[in-house]
Amino acid sequence: MVEAVLLDLFSLPANSQTNIQGLLCNTVETIEKCSSIPAPFVYVMCCQRQGDERNSEQESSLPDLRVFQSLKKRLEVVHASTAAAALYTIKQRLDEKDLSVIKVILPTLRKDLMKVYIDHLFTPVYQFEFEDLQVASDCKNLQIAEPQSEEQPSSTLDVALIRSEIQRYLESLPSLKGELTILRSSLIPGDIFLHGFTTRTGGISYMPTLSSCNLFSSSKRRDPQVVVKENLRRLANAAGFNPETFRRVKIDHGNAVCIMGKTEPDSYDGIVTDQKGVTIAAPGADCIPVLFADPVRKACGAAHSGWKGTLLGVSMATVNAMVSEYSCNVKDILVVLGPSVGPCCYKLPHESAKEFHRIDPKCVRLFDSARPYIDIRRATRVLLESGGILPENIQDDSVTDQNQNITFCTACHPDKFYSHFRDGTNFGTQIGFISLKE
Incomplete structure (x- = not known):
């Protein structure tokens, strides 16, 4: 039974990410209709470009999604400069709530890369299932599609780059509970x-x-x-x-x-x-x-x-x-x-x-x-x-x-x-x- 939904918008063009509300509405509605449990937690990962300044007014526009009453307080949009940072932040949210069964909705071409991130940042305690996400040509609408069976394995270069990205991010994190003793x-x-x-x-x-x-x-x-x-x-x-x-x-x-x-x-x-x-x-x-x-x-x-x-x-x-x-x-x-x-x-x-x-x-x-x-x-x-x-x-x-x-x-x-x-x-x-x- 799915306990959380992860919507990966990280690879979408910058101009589409500035209109998060428009991108989300159809998808959230679909999640509400299709979910096997009422109102799972929904996390959306988005790329925050260098120099991308989000003021409080832009961030505060997200609560307009309150029309989906059962998702109020259960939807979080995570902006980060790297996919590793965004996914690790979402992992922390999952762990806070002791959630382990996650549905990942993402563009088909992102699936193999996402699996590399998941293999490194998660353990077998977690269960993931995937659904394909189709983006309309105007980048204003999203649609959940049937999963595609054909997958291209990530290249050795892709895996090495992802490992390096994860390592750099983890090295940047502050130590917890005091100094190493x-x-x-x-x-x-x-x-x-x-x-x-x-x-x-x-x-x-x-x-x-x-x-x-x-x-x-x-x-x-x-x-x-x-x-x-x-x-x-x-x-x-x-x-x-x-x-x-x-x-x-x-x-x-x-x-x-x-x-x-x-x-x-x-x-x-x-x-x-x-x-x-x-x-x-x-x-x-x-x-x-x-x-x-x-x-x-x-x-x-x-x-x-x-x-x-x-x-x-x-x-x-x-x-x-x-x-x-x-x-x-x-x-x-x-x-x-x-x-x-x-x-x-x-x-x-x-x-x-x-x-x-x-x-x-x-x-x-x-x-x-x-x-x-x-x-x-x-x-x-x-x-x-x-x-x-x-x-x-x-x-x-x-x-x-x-x-x-x-x-x-x-x-x-x-x-x-x-x-x-x-x-x-x-x-x-x-x-x-x-x-x-x-």
Whole structure:
């Protein structure tokens, strides 16, 4: 069922766009008659040419469309200098209202180009259907026509130009929720390694649970890959690494480890390298982003440790990979546990809690309840120490430093961190990253 209609007038000649009312009336009437639901939201995207000055009187003429009473307050005309800017503005309106099913009415020749914009600016959360728009030769009337079956694919040049246009627009957007902040550990020597843990500030993601420096995109969330890429570019600039040599683990909630330079597994929650200038990272939004550094053999690693990965020993699997691949001594490896959900907030079903109780009874609080509180950080520390990591080489601020400058509880600090536990399915993601300096 269509929830919104997008009318693309962006490519129409400038002289026709000055008479928006005349162009819209027939189309709005058709939308009213043909829509499967009463009065969907209607967004019209138009090109605002350079030097095109629209005064308040011209803009205020739009309410003359009030004859379509059910569309009053549901029709918005968006003027922008680029199609990327107009479409991204409309995406924000759709997201404010949690709309996902959109009918796009546009000139036939625009369809393939529009699909490129949509592929980049939207995710599979949204559903689009298309109808052709016919423009009379005098450019004063619009008519919705039956969709044409023949489509010409966009050229490589068209796609490259659209990508460049989108990138330039996103780069121009202001940072949200304050400046970009990176948390760093004093345990990891800064003369050898570049590292840090991100917070949620300083990016351009605008949806409440994803705002603002979300660093992960998926088919189930509304933040597209191009926005995450722009957030990463801003992080790279602030931290001093090359975003083109950035590698993030491919989450499977298991214990597989990728060795940089060898065949990459289909999925893995740990990654290690001894290559200079390559930044590796692990995400977390309650799960622990764990960083590993060996200043002697000059190697590093990152692991994503949720409750499943913790039980499967992903942190020690990462340590073992550093030992076997780079001849690291386990007693030289430094480990930092990043922001993650604390035992103050995190609960699991009793059956899962039993596994943590076997690691250490102190990992579980209210063990006899249906959903006991779980300390995945303590379990990680116990497993690392059992594997030979020295206790003094593990940083978990919730134990070692009550000022907590890194190992915050993500669920307890909505101003600083994302949390799946707290925010639900459309949650944002922060990361821990590390690299050997060149």
